[in-house]
Amino acid sequence: xxxxxxxxxxxxxxxxxxxxxxxxxxxxxxxxxxxxxxxxxxxxxxxxxxxxxxxxxxxxxxxxxxxxxxxxxxxxxxxxxxxxxxxxxxxxxxxxxxxxxxxxxxxxxxxxxxxxxxxxxxxxxxxxxxxxxxxxxxxxxxxxxxxxxxxxxxxxxxxxxxxxxxxxxxxxxxxxxxxxxxxxxxxxxxxxxxxxxxxxxxxxxxxxxxxxxxxxxxxxxxxxxxxxxxxx
Amino acid sequence: xxxxxxxxxxxxxxxxxxxxxxxxxxxxxxxxxxxxxxxxxxxxxxxxxxxxxxxxxxxxxxxxxxxxxxxxxxxxxxxxxxxxxxxxxxxxxxxxxxxxxxxxxxxxxxxxxxxxxxxxxxxxxxxxxxxxxxxxxxxxxxxxxxxxxxxxxxxxxxxxxxxxxxxxxxxxxxxxxxxxxxxxxxxxxxxxxxxxxxxxxxxxxxxxxxxxxxxxxxxxxxxxxxxxxxxx
DNA sequence: CGTGATCTTGAAAATTTTCAAATAGAGTGG
DNA sequence: CCACTCTATTTGAAAATTTTCAAGATCACG
Numbered sequence: 098x099x100x101x102x103x104x105x106x107x108x109x110x111x112x113x114x115x116x117x118x119x120x121x122x123x124x125x126x127x128x129x130x131x132x133x134x135x136x137x138x139x140x141x142x143x144x145x146x147x148x149x150x151x152x153x154x155x156x157x158x159x160x161x162x163x164x165x166x167x168x169x170x171x172x173x174x175x176x177x178x179x180x181x182x183x184x185x186x187x188x189x190x191x192x193x194x195x196x197x198x199x200x201x202x203x204x205x206x207x208x209x210x211x212x213x214x215x216x217x218x219x220x221x222x223x224x225x226x227x228x229x230x231x232x233x234x235x236x237x238x239x240x241x242x243x244x245x246x247x248x249x250x251x252x253x254x255x256x257x258x259x260x261x262x263x264x265x266x267x268x269x270x271x272x273x274x275x276x277x278x279x280x281x282x283x284x285x286x287x288x289x290x291x292x293x294x295x296x297x298x299x300x301x302x303x304x305x306x307x308x309x310x311x312x313x314x315x316x317x318x319x320x321x322x323x324x325x326x327x328x329x
Numbered sequence: 330x331x332x333x334x335x336x337x338x339x340x341x342x343x344x345x346x347x348x349x350x351x352x353x354x355x356x357x358x359x360x361x362x363x364x365x366x367x368x369x370x371x372x373x374x375x376x377x378x379x380x381x382x383x384x385x386x387x388x389x390x391x392x393x394x395x396x397x398x399x400x401x402x403x404x405x406x407x408x409x410x411x412x413x414x415x416x417x418x419x420x421x422x423x424x425x426x427x428x429x430x431x432x433x434x435x436x437x438x439x440x441x442x443x444x445x446x447x448x449x450x451x452x453x454x455x456x457x458x459x460x461x462x463x464x465x466x467x468x469x470x471x472x473x474x475x476x477x478x479x480x481x482x483x484x485x486x487x488x489x490x491x492x493x494x495x496x497x498x499x500x501x502x503x504x505x506x507x508x509x510x511x512x513x514x515x516x517x518x519x520x521x522x523x524x525x526x527x528x529x530x531x532x533x534x535x536x537x538x539x540x541x542x543x544x545x546x547x548x549x550x551x552x553x554x555x556x557x558x559x560x561x
Numbered sequence: 562c563g564t565g566a567t568c569t570t571g572a573a574a575a576t577t578t579t580c581a582a583a584t585a586g587a588g589t590g591g
Numbered sequence: 592c593c594a595c596t597c598t599a600t601t602t603g604a605a606a607a608t609t610t611t612c613a614a615g616a617t618c619a620c621g
Contacts, residue, residue, distance in 0.1 A: 161470055164553075169473040171466040182463075184456040189463055212452065219451040220444065224416045226458040231414075231421055233465040234403040238393055240472040240517045241401040243610085245577070277600065285472045285517070287578060292601055309586065309600060321396075475578085477609070509568065519610060524569055541568060541618060 101125040105201075110177035111151045112221040120215060127207040133194035139180070139202075140188050147188040148202050149181020155198025156274045160191045170283045172233060173274070175259050179225050183209060195274045240285060248284040249294035250320040253304065257314055270313045333357040337433075342409035343383045344453040345433075352447060359439040365426035371412070371434075372420050379420035380434050381413025387430025388506045392423045402515045404465060405506070407491050411457050415441060427506045472517060480516040481526035482552040485536065489546055502545045 102108050102121050113121050133139060133155070140147040142161065157174040171190060174180050180192055183205065203211075212219045239251045256274070257267035273280070281291045298304045303320060305313040314320065334340050334357050345353050365371060365387070372379040374393065389406040403422060406412050412424055415437060435443075444451045471483045488506070489499035505512070513523040530536045535552060537545040546552065 159466070161466075163470070163473075167473065169470045171469050182459055184459055185463075190466070212455075213448070216445070216448040216451060219448060219455055223444075223451055223455045223458060226455060226462060227414055227416055230458060230462050230465060231417075233462060233469065234391070234393075234422070237403050237465065237469055237472075238395070238401045240469075241395075241399065241514065243517070243576095282473065285475070288600080289579085289602085290577060293577095296601075475608095520568080521570085521611085522609060525609090528569075 105153060107151065107153055107177035111153075111201075112179050112218065112225050113151065115217045115221040116215060124203075124207075124211050125201070127211070128201050128203040131200050131202045133198045133200065135194055135196050137194050139192040139194070139200070141191050142188055144188045145186065146205050147181060149179065149183060149205055149208050150200040150202040152176050152178045152180060153199040153201055156195040157198060158193050158195050158275075158279070160193060161189070162191070168282060170275075170279055172229070172236070173259065178229075179222060181205065181208075183212070183222075195279075236283070239283075245284075245286050245290045245294045246297050247321075248286065249280065249291055250298060250303070252280060252284060253298075253312060253314075254317065254320045257312070257317070267314060267317050269317075270307075270311070273310045273312060337385060339383065339385055339409040343385075343433075344411050344450065344457050345383065347449045347453040348447060356435075356439075356443050357433070359443070360433050360435040363432050363434045365430045365432065367426055367428050369426050371424040371426070371432065373423050374420055376420045377418065378437050379413060381411065381415065381437055381440050382432040382434040384408050384410045384412060385431040385433055388427040389430060390425050390427050390511070392425060393421070394423070400514060402507075402511060404461070404468070405491065410461075411454060413437070413440075415444070415454075427511075468515070471515075477516075477518050477522045477526045478529050479553075480518065481512065481523055482530060482535070484512060484516060485530075485544060485546075486549065486552045489544070489549070499546060499549050501549075502539075502543070505542045505544060 102113075102125050105111075108114060113124060116124065128150075130153075131150075139150065139157065152174050154176055156176075157178075157180060158170050159172040159174065159180070160168050160170050162168050173195070174192075180200075182188060212222070235255065239248055239255070242248045242251060254267055257269075257271055258265070260271035261268035275283070277288045277291045280286075281288050284291070286294075295304070295306065298320075299306055301319075303314075303316045305315055307313060334345075334353050337343075340346060345356060348356065360382075362385075363382075371382065371389065384406050386408055388408075389410075389412060390402050391404040391406065391412070392400050392402050394400050405427070406424075412432075414420060444454070467487065471480055471487070474480045474483055486499055489501075489503055490497070492503035492506075493500040507515070509520045509523045512518075513520050516523070518526075527536070527538065530552075531538055533551075535546075535548050537547055539545060
């Protein structure tokens with residue numbers, strides 16, 4: 098029987114890829130695989146000693162719920178992403194599967210021990226955390242766009258890039274992992290406004306909808322652009 | 330002559346506080362102090378091998394400029410905060426002083442070397458990065474509020490907490506480190522809307538303005554709340 | 562005590578939200 | 592496989608909010 102990680106689809110990209118074969122297997126023995134269906138919770142805000150995990154397949158959302166019960170999506174996690182707070186005494190946010198997802202889950206104590214044992218792992222997580230921070234800031238930049246059309250366009254572009262295998266190139270065609278409500282939630286818009294923005298993008302021949310969730314990018318260059326600016 | 334760090338105001342909170350006295354001094358010798366005035370640039374997006382630094386005094390903003398020239402504030406850095414990307418080949422964003430600021434600056438190579446030499450430093454930076462990520466997500470949550478009044482209120486609360494010494498307790502009175510334009514920028518609102526929101530908050534006896542920049546919190550509990558929800 | 566920049570305020574225009582209803586899709590049980 | 596049902600999405604029109612444009616007030620500073 099081969100290594101537990103031998104067939105792992107993210108073995109070359111996840112944080113643990115910096116470990117040697119043996120080190121990785123030993124870490125894998127401390128963890129376990131887990132599958133979540135759409136809407137299932139990995140852990141909830143307030144959980145003590147919440148686990149941490151590498152996402153192997155699927156997609157997750159990180160959300161917070163304010164005092165009035167409104168949910169806010171704070172981040173999306175894609176395969177090879179690491180999820181979990183190693184230092185906070187309890188989880189700050191909920192983490193929920195957007196679709197069927199597979200994770201490699203570790204107890205926080207085990208991950209902390211691994212961090213001590215393998216300095217390279219700490220570096221790898223620091224690097225990943227830096228990337229997460231960058232992604233979070235890009236998300237922040239989305240909200241700066243003045244018009245709903247631009248916000249939705251920028252989000253589509255971000256999702257297309259996340260859906261693509263090759264980094265930095267958006268997938269030409271992909272399925273939205275988010276409902277209209279979830280998209281609106283991320284952009285501070287209502288469901289109806291998101292829907293209207295998509296209609297407008299389609300009328301402008303920037304995208305082509307394929308059913309409710311499928312998106313084809315006809316003119317990716319105009320997605321991130323302002324509504325007006327491209328009249329030239 | 331004592332240690333270079335002996336009088337450092339953030340010596341107990343910055344990432345380097347996990348080092349021993351000697352380790353810290355040796356790191357300090359690799360770095361240098363630098364003072365920036367309001368509006369001065371620490372480094373710019375695209376800089377190769379941009380330095381990194383711990384903020385000792387003052388405040389910084391991390392900004393990006395989109396293709397149409399609009400600036401977007403992505404993060405605020407407060408004393409003891411660490412700034413700089415250790416892994417990206419070039420800086421993603423501009424970093425600018427909001428007011429007179431003092432920093433402890435390191436060449437990226439030196440910081441990377443220190444990371445290898447002191448695993449505890451990698452952990453400390455990972456922890457700090459996790460906190461930055463959390464703050465960035467909180468900022469993201471600001472934009473979810475539907476009304477301008479709530480957005481501005483939430484931002485004021487965040488700034489009051491940053492201005493306070495005691496964590497988790499907002500300063501009752503403080504000076505805004507940001508112009509109206511910068512606040513609007515962070516919230517996706519115009520200068521005028523921010524100004525009107527402040528006027529409304531003042532009319533509602535939630536805050537009291539002291540000149541253009543001074544803010545006194547009269548009823549902090551109502552700052553983060555929805556406009557309507559608190560009619561009871 | 563000017564002077565330029567920042568901030569406030571007003572009114573019209575544009576955009577978004579809200580409320581309401583119709584349509585399309587996905588999943589289920591017959 | 593199809594009809595049914597529940598949910599998600601789209602669309603419309605009025606109401607509310609925000610932006611834009613314009614002008615006056617205030618502040619900081621030389």
